[in-house]
Amino acid sequence: MGTLSYNLKMLWRLFGKRNPEFHRQVNELAEWRDLDTETRHVEQISKLAHTLMVAKKSVYYRDMLSNFKAKQNAIDFLKTLPYLEKEALRARPELFLTGEKMTVAAHTSGTTGTPLQLRRSLRSIAREEAGFFSWYCQAGWRPGWPMIVLRGDLVVPAERETPPFGVHDFIGRRWVLSSYHMSDATLPWYIDTIRSSGSIFMSAYPSSAYILAEYIWRKGLRPFGMKAVFLASETVSQEQIDLISEFIGPVHVQYGMAERVCWMTTCQAGCYHEDTSYGFTEYAPLGDDRYEIVATSFINDAQPLIRYQTGDIAIGPFGWKDRCECGAMGPGCRQIIGREDDLFHLPDGRKIGRLDHVFKAVPHIVAAQIIQHDLYHTEIVIVPDVHYEQSYEKIIRAKFAERTSADIAIQFTYRSFLPRTARGKFRAVVSKIARENHG
Numbered sequence: 001m002g003t004l005s006y007n008l009k010m011l012w013r014l015f016g017k018r019n020p021e022f023h024r025q026v027n028e029l030a031e032w033r034d035l036d037t038e039t040r041h042v043e044q045i046s047k048l049a050h051t052l053m054v055a056k057k058s059v060y061y062r063d064m065l066s067n068f069k070a071k072q073n074a075i076d077f078l079k080t081l082p083y084l085e086k087e088a089l090r091a092r093p094e095l096f097l098t099g100e101k102m103t104v105a106a107h108t109s110g111t112t113g114t115p116l117q118l119r120r121s122l123r124s125i126a127r128e129e130a131g132f133f134s135w136y137c138q139a140g141w142r143p144g145w146p147m148i149v150l151r152g153d154l155v156v157p158a159e160r161e162t163p164p165f166g167v168h169d170f171i172g173r174r175w176v177l178s179s180y181h182m183s184d185a186t187l188p189w190y191i192d193t194i195r196s197s198g199s200i201f202m203s204a205y206p207s208s209a210y211i212l213a214e215y216i217w218r219k220g221l222r223p224f225g226m227k228a229v230f231l232a233s234e235t236v237s238q239e240q241i242d243l244i245s246e247f248i249g250p251v252h253v254q255y256g257m258a259e260r261v262c263w264m265t266t267c268q269a270g271c272y273h274e275d276t277s278y279g280f281t282e283y284a285p286l287g288d289d290r291y292e293i294v295a296t297s298f299i300n301d302a303q304p305l306i307r308y309q310t311g312d313i314a315i316g317p318f319g320w321k322d323r324c325e326c327g328a329m330g331p332g333c334r335q336i337i338g339r340e341d342d343l344f345h346l347p348d349g350r351k352i353g354r355l356d357h358v359f360k361a362v363p364h365i366v367a368a369q370i371i372q373h374d375l376y377h378t379e380i381v382i383v384p385d386v387h388y389e390q391s392y393e394k395i396i397r398a399k400f401a402e403r404t405s406a407d408i409a410i411q412f413t414y415r416s417f418l419p420r421t422a423r424g425k426f427r428a429v430v431s432k433i434a435r436e437n438h439g
């Protein structure tokens with residue numbers, strides 16, 4: 001795409017998104033932030049009641065919610081309702097529509113590879129835009145300040161081998177760089193472009209920012225020293241946070257999804273705090289201090305989703321009365337895992353959502369991937385640095401067996417890079433069993 005056509009497209013988008021509703025939502029968010037915990041809590045319950053009243057208009061919820069009255073305790077009523085599986089939404093999205101006139105269709109490939117057809121109210125679109133805008137501003141960014149964007153935008157043809165690997169959006173003052181062209185051969189161009197842009201803010205996929213940070217570290221280059229790096233759309237590992245913080249800038253993480261039922265952002269202590277004006281989040285116990293994030297959105301009156309099972313896993317949830325290490329009160333959770341990786345299937349029927357622990361404390365691994373070929377054969381692909389030693393295999397094998405099963409044969413493969421998905425994302429665990437199960 002040419003720079004001119006890209007800028008025209010962005011101009012059109014900016015006019016579409018920065019409307020009066022957007023500014024109203026930005027103000028509402030600023031007011032919400034100033035509320036004390038008690039008032040926020042009361043406000044959340046009233047927003048939940050409103051959502052349940054609106055959802056009554058949909059075929060899916062009509063009977064379920066027929067007995068609900070606006071003055072009832074909305075949380076008590078909510079807890080009597082069943083969880084909503086992704087499959088129910090995927091199969092019959094029209095059942096969730098409330099008949100709201102002005103809506104926009106959104107199609108998503110879904111983080112679990114499940115394509116969903118969603119409809120969003122104009123207010124919900126403005127709310128999402130306002131959420132990101134406010135989040136950036138809280139970290140010190142101001143409108144009109146330059147921003148580096150590295151978020152999987154298709155701005156350059158895949159086959160391009162020569163710079164530029166991005167587009168300069170003059171109107172939004174953003175350098176939108178490609179997440180699909182990053183290699184040792186092209187990264188010097190990315191780094192020069194970022195340095196000469198003078199931007200001290202970056203909005204990125206965690207995996208893309210990680211590739212950049214890892215390169216700077218590996219080549220011994222000068223860190224960017226940015227003011228803030230905003231990460232969203234993928235679960236972020238501690239290893240990614242550490243490297244990105246050191247070589248690009250302090251990391252801020254947003255948790256959300258296309259279904260837009262939940263919004264959390266990280267604090268200075270690295271914990272996730274809920275935006276309770278956005279939705280009502282529950283943590284369904286899975287055992288072993290793991291909880292599935294189940295959430296009810298307040299922001300989309302066109303297609304309300306109630307107790308939606310996100311498939312994402314939280315660790316260490318904390319409530320309204322709990323004070324986080326950062327000093328702020330809950331609710332929220334310490335960590336979120338399992339967004340892009342496949343579940344690892346064990347011969348005894350167990351499924352494991354995260355296996356990167358097996359590489360923890362093993363030095364000199366640039367990147368690693370676990371490929372499950374079948375229940376008894378797993379391949380561990382490692383991108384080593386020059387100091388890696390073959391003897392580390394023994395440590396990894398032991399750690400792997402500790403968490404999975406000694407019955408699994410492990411084969412090590414060494415590569416210079418790891419393949420990415422068509423969407424430019426990286427998977428730490430690829431399970432051929434999980435893929436077969438999903439068709």
Ligand SMILES: [Zn+2]
Nearest residue numbers: 267271324326
């Ligand atoms: Zn905190």
